[in-house]
Amino acid sequence: MIRASGTAGFQGHPATVASSRLTNAVAASLAVAALSLCLIVTLTVLSTKATMAMGLPV
Template sequence: MARASGMVGFQGRPAPVVSSRLTGAVAASLAIAAVSLCLIVALTVLTTRASMALGLAG
């Protein structure tokens, strides 16, 4: 099977895939998700500590 000449690899001009607005929106949503995850973990830890303290006292 012969290869066509000039069709080796990805040597064409790269086309822009996403816009800068879409990239910014994705970055913002990832940042919000990270902050939300940190708040959920902190709330879970505080709730667990509080319930353990009440369990030992009562």
């Protein structure tokens, strides 16, 4: 069985999949999502600490 050259594997030139504007938009939205997640976690931890400091009413 003879294989034609350049038809298998990752040989050859990579094709451009998306424009740089789309790539930048995706990167920016991922950065905003990561910052939002960090803010949510920080607020949750702070509110939990504040609740524990007040104690439970008996």
